[in-house]
């Protein structure tokens with residue numbers, strides 16, 4: 001699993017803190033990435049000790065981890081409500097997030113938005129005064145060049161994400177490609193989110209505007225929880 005940003009101890013502290021919010025009978029959205037992985041393992045330990053909880057994975061990675069952790073799984077189709085989701089972020093500013101460093105943001109957004117509460121888990125390196133992280137945009141393969149042109153027209157600089165251990169691009173769990181779109185500082189995330197959502201062939205972008213209900217920031221000496 002790809003690890004980014006802060007230390008593993010910080011990520012673990014954040015993940016374990018959010019996992020404490022999972023109560024008996026809960027349906028939990030399981031985020032993707034190195035920080036959410038700690039939450040999944042911690043929930044798995046609680047299940048092992050008798051907690052009744054079911055998880056909805058947001059990616060191949062989180063499904064495999066949850067299975068390994070012994071967590072019963074379900075789907076959005078099979079459940080009426082998702083009590084909470086626990087997910088990582090590549091950057092956050094207040095309740096606004098940039099996600100998709102692991103190319104999982106499309107399924108993450110569906111599950112996180114369906115949840116009554118979204119608990120974000122992060123290390124301190126993810127916090128920003130204003131969002132300025134490149135925004136991943138998942139695109140249908142046929143729309144790669146047309147979406148890239150529209151991104152340029154919006155003032156962004158798109159780069160096709162390439163795979164590290166394969167010749168060629170990253171292919172998402174949904175069979176699509178990812179453009180990492182650098183807009184510099186993003187003064188109005190809601191406006192940019194609306195513009196990106198309107199592009200034909202763009203399946204989903206990584207701006208999660210105002211979606212976090214809590215952010216658990218893990219530090220070497222404890223966890224700070226911000227609520228929105």
Ligand SMILES: O=C[C@H](O)[C@H](O)[C@H](O)COP(=O)(O)O
Pocket residue numbers: 002003004005031032033034035036087088089090099100101102103104105108
């Ligand atoms: O697509 C991946 C996700 O949005 C991750 O939650 C995000 O990239 C943060 O991952 P990590 O906790 O590994 O920094």
